[in-house]
Amino acid sequence: xxxxxxxxxxxxxxxxxxxxxxxxxxxxxxxxxxxxxxxxxxxxxxxxxxxxxxxxxxxxxxxxxxxxxxxxxxxxxxxxxxxxxxxxxxxxxxxxxxxxxxxxxxxxxxxxxxxxxxxxxxxxxxxxxxxxxxxxxxxxxxxxxxxxxxxxxxxxxxxxxxxxxxxxxxxxxxxxxxxxxxxxxxxxxxxxxxxxxxxxxxxxxxxxxxxxxxxxxxxxxxxxxxxxxxxxxxxxxxxxxxxxxxxxxxxxxxxxxxxxxxxxxxxxxxxxxxxxxxxxxxxxxxxxxxxxxxxxxxxxxxxxxxxxxxxxxxxxxxxxxxxxxxxxxxxxxxxxxxxxxxxxxxxxxxxxxxxxxxxxxxxxxxxxxxxxxxxxxxxxxxxxxxxxxxxxxxxxxxxxxxxxxxxxxxxxxxxxxxxxxxxxxxxxxxxxxxxxxxxxxxxxxxxxxxxxxxxxxxxxxxxxxxxxxxxxxxxxx
Amino acid sequence: xxxxxxxxxxxxxxxxxxxxxxxxxxxxxxxxxxxxxxxxxxxxxxxxxxxxxxxxxxxxxxxxxxxxxxxxxxxxxxxxxxxxxxxxxxxxxxxxxxxxxxxxxxxxxxxxxxxxxxxxxxxxxxxxxxxxxxxxxxxxxxxxxxxxxxxxxxxxxxxxxxxxxxxxxxxxxxxxxxxxxxxxxxxxxxxxxxxxxxxxxxxxxxxxxxxxxxxxxxxxxxxxxxxxxxxxxxxxxxxxxxxxxxxxxxxxxxxxxxxxxxxxxxxxxxxxxxxxxxxxxxxxxxxxxxxxxxxxxxxxxx
Numbered sequence: 001x002x003x004x005x006x007x008x009x010x011x012x013x014x015x016x017x018x019x020x021x022x023x024x025x026x027x028x029x030x031x032x033x034x035x036x037x038x039x040x041x042x043x044x045x046x047x048x049x050x051x052x053x054x055x056x057x058x059x060x061x062x063x064x065x066x067x068x069x070x071x072x073x074x075x076x077x078x079x080x081x082x083x084x085x086x087x088x089x090x091x092x093x094x095x096x097x098x099x100x101x102x103x104x105x106x107x108x109x110x111x112x113x114x115x116x117x118x119x120x121x122x123x124x125x126x127x128x129x130x131x132x133x134x135x136x137x138x139x140x141x142x143x144x145x146x147x148x149x150x151x152x153x154x155x156x157x158x159x160x161x162x163x164x165x166x167x168x169x170x171x172x173x174x175x176x177x178x179x180x181x182x183x184x185x186x187x188x189x190x191x192x193x194x195x196x197x198x199x200x201x202x203x204x205x206x207x208x209x210x211x212x213x214x215x216x217x218x219x220x221x222x223x224x225x226x227x228x229x230x231x232x233x234x235x236x237x238x239x240x241x242x243x244x245x246x247x248x249x250x251x252x253x254x255x256x257x258x259x260x261x262x263x264x265x266x267x268x269x270x271x272x273x274x275x276x277x278x279x280x281x282x283x284x285x286x287x288x289x290x291x292x293x294x295x296x297x298x299x300x301x302x303x304x305x306x307x308x309x310x311x312x313x314x315x316x317x318x319x320x321x322x323x324x325x326x327x328x329x330x331x332x333x334x335x336x337x338x339x340x341x342x343x344x345x346x347x348x349x350x351x352x353x354x355x356x357x358x359x360x361x362x363x364x365x366x367x368x369x370x371x372x373x374x375x376x377x378x379x380x381x382x383x384x385x386x387x388x389x390x391x392x393x394x395x396x397x398x399x400x401x402x403x404x405x406x407x408x409x410x411x412x413x414x415x416x417x418x419x420x421x422x423x424x425x426x427x428x429x430x431x432x433x434x435x436x437x438x439x440x441x442x443x444x445x446x447x448x449x450x451x452x453x454x455x456x457x458x459x460x461x462x463x464x465x466x467x468x469x470x471x472x473x474x475x476x477x
Numbered sequence: 478x479x480x481x482x483x484x485x486x487x488x489x490x491x492x493x494x495x496x497x498x499x500x501x502x503x504x505x506x507x508x509x510x511x512x513x514x515x516x517x518x519x520x521x522x523x524x525x526x527x528x529x530x531x532x533x534x535x536x537x538x539x540x541x542x543x544x545x546x547x548x549x550x551x552x553x554x555x556x557x558x559x560x561x562x563x564x565x566x567x568x569x570x571x572x573x574x575x576x577x578x579x580x581x582x583x584x585x586x587x588x589x590x591x592x593x594x595x596x597x598x599x600x601x602x603x604x605x606x607x608x609x610x611x612x613x614x615x616x617x618x619x620x621x622x623x624x625x626x627x628x629x630x631x632x633x634x635x636x637x638x639x640x641x642x643x644x645x646x647x648x649x650x651x652x653x654x655x656x657x658x659x660x661x662x663x664x665x666x667x668x669x670x671x672x673x674x675x676x677x678x679x680x681x682x683x684x685x686x687x688x689x690x691x692x693x694x695x696x697x698x699x700x701x702x703x704x705x706x707x708x709x710x711x712x713x714x715x716x717x718x719x720x721x722x723x724x725x726x727x728x729x730x731x732x733x734x735x736x737x738x739x740x741x742x743x744x745x746x747x748x749x750x751x752x753x754x755x756x757x758x759x760x761x762x763x764x765x766x767x768x769x770x771x772x773x774x775x776x777x778x779x
Contacts, residue, residue: 108725290618314741434526445726452638454729470742474525
């Protein structure tokens with residue numbers, strides 16, 4: 001009998017052990033003792049000598065969760081949010097509050113999947129697990145802005161007066177159908193054409209941005225310069241998608257109208273131009289973010305220029321330009337200093353990151369303070385621009401820098417802020433839709449086959465339609 | 478505590494008790510999901526942004542949607558073509574290696590070492606393996622560099638922009654990853670064959686190939702069928718290698734898009750209805766193909 005009992009016990013344990021495996025694994029993130037929830041309202045928690053402490057309500061949550069897809073915002077917070085201390089392991093602290101960065105790369109929509117899951121579970125999540133702040137991009141901003149998952153910034157405590165110097169378009173894009181602003185950003189992202197000074201000198205005989213702009217101010221001239229580049233052994237652009245935004249931002253209507261996917265004529269112009277560039281050898285047949293595209297921006301690149309946006313200068317181009325990425329970024333390292341920027345043939349914008357307060361956050365005053373400091377405070381924003389070359393979202397501060405003797409060493413002494421200051425107010429965001437990201441990606445991907453010569457234009461268009469209705473089953477074409 | 482009837486001890490129930498964990502796990506993780514897949518396939522159920530649409534009962538609409546356009550057929554073809562491109566060389570090489578390794582006359586040295594080596598690629602995560610191939614076969618990658626330096630090519634061959642190149646790479650990866658595993662399985666089968674049969678054949682003057690054809694292959698049949706069916710099921714479920722290699726696009730022109738990649742695309746919008754319908758179709762295809770192969774190859778024995 002004893003034996004029997006023992007075996008029964010063992011068998012039960014085995015089964016229980018197996019079942020235990022299925023029990024909830026929801027509490028994954030905070031095993032770190034530092035992040036362990038501290039009981040609210042204890043005396044220790046209240047006592048902080050950090051100045052930030054006073055701005056933050058003591059009764060608020062002890063864990064601050066930020067959802068984002070790369071380290072761009074993290075770098076900004078690290079460098080420009082007073083009171084933030086980095087733990088060196090991807091987490092940080094603001095006073096007593098542990099900052100938990102939940103970084104999921106955008107590839108394959110992984111970021112939005114993770115964010116959606118977290119937001120949908122927000123109401124039932126424990127306080128320390130709730131999303132406090134999340135980041136969104138222009139291409140899919142409306143998906144979140146037209147919902148209640150992103151908080152009205154006025155509710156958080158940002159006033160219209162706080163945001164008066166922000167560019168209007170940066171507010172338009174995050175304004176919901178009732179006129180409420182549900183996000184805010186530290187950057188404005190007018191588009192630009194970044195080109196190599198040395199190549200401009202060789203082919204066009206000048207590297208002055210104003211002169212170069214004259215040569216490429218419309219598409220016909222742009223194509224003519226491409227021909228000249230080719231004859232000297234350079235390529236005008238690197239790949240298929242480079243010019244895409246200059247066309248897709250100048251369309252007559254949004255991607256989706258009344259539940260129907262509409263391919264704008266201007267997008268077909270991009271298709272035709274890119275096909276011509278490909279067949280004539282004006283590009284290197286690369287794709288955005290591919291290794292070949294990155295290499296073309298480096299010291300061995302033979303590509304004249306890249307359509308970029310403001311963030312591209314500091315976040316992308318500068319990194320790729322260096323011959324030795326470990327050495328200091330300065331003139332002499334790779335092609336640092338060999339770049340210049342100009343408007344290019346058509347105005348456009350590209351990207352931009354907005355920060356939103358998640359409904360249900362248990363740290364509203366910290367959210368407000370971060371939003372205010374990084375997106376409304378003129379001094380902070382001026383500092384960001386001066387130190388990182390990023391173009392920040394404060395008209396007054398930017399105009400001040402535009403009119404100063406500010407020079408970018410990376411851009412060979414150019415004051416690119418002056419260029420952006422004139423371009424940024426012109427940005428028009430009226431044709432965005434919640435489906436932009438999916439449509440842009442599928443369109444570029446479908447027509448890659450056409451540029452490669454694998455399919456006809458009609459087939460590529462059909463492939464695009466087929467793919468887009470899989471992505472968004474509610475749409476038709 | 479003393480029992481009266483101790484005449485016969487039954488162990489059967491222990492067998493059942495120890496089977497409980499398996500059946501529990503199987504029910505929770507396989508059977509219930511399988512049934513709910515069938516159930517889900519009759520509903521319209523997806524996310525539009527952050528808004529849930531459905532579930533609304535739509536009958537066979539999802540199945541109609543799948544059969545309406547020719548893509549399903551095309552993706553099935555892709556899957557089978559890429560599987561065959563990998564499987565045919567795989568089974569040939571594996572048979573040859575297994576025959577060599579088990580041949581007592583050849584006395585190959587370091588057998589154990591080679592067994593480990595050929596099995597190695599299977600230990601790498603498929604995703605990592607594909608990332609590696611993606612990098613080395615890229616337009617400016619080391620393979621193109623090498624081919625150009627050797628003077629074989631004048632300009633880079635764009636592997637991932639050509640249908641043959643992409644499918645070839647997928648097949649090559651599957652081949653490299655699985656031939657070791659297949660070899661080990663076939664060896665196990667061959668070692669189970671009575672050595673005296675080989676000796677008898679040799680005494681009768683059979684040549685190596687004749688022995689292989691007349692003795693090894695017929696006796697290997699059960700294991701061979703097992704290998705074929707598992708590989709076929711694995712092939713139909715091919716996903717990670719082409720997914721990572723083409724970044725989910727199945728490019729060029731959807732020619733490397735497999736059925737499971739197609740399924741995965743429906744999950745972008747959490748479209749459980751369509752994905753469910755596709756899964757059911759896959760389930761039926763897999764079952765039919767497996768049964769077909771099974772009966773075709775086992776017919777003779779009965």
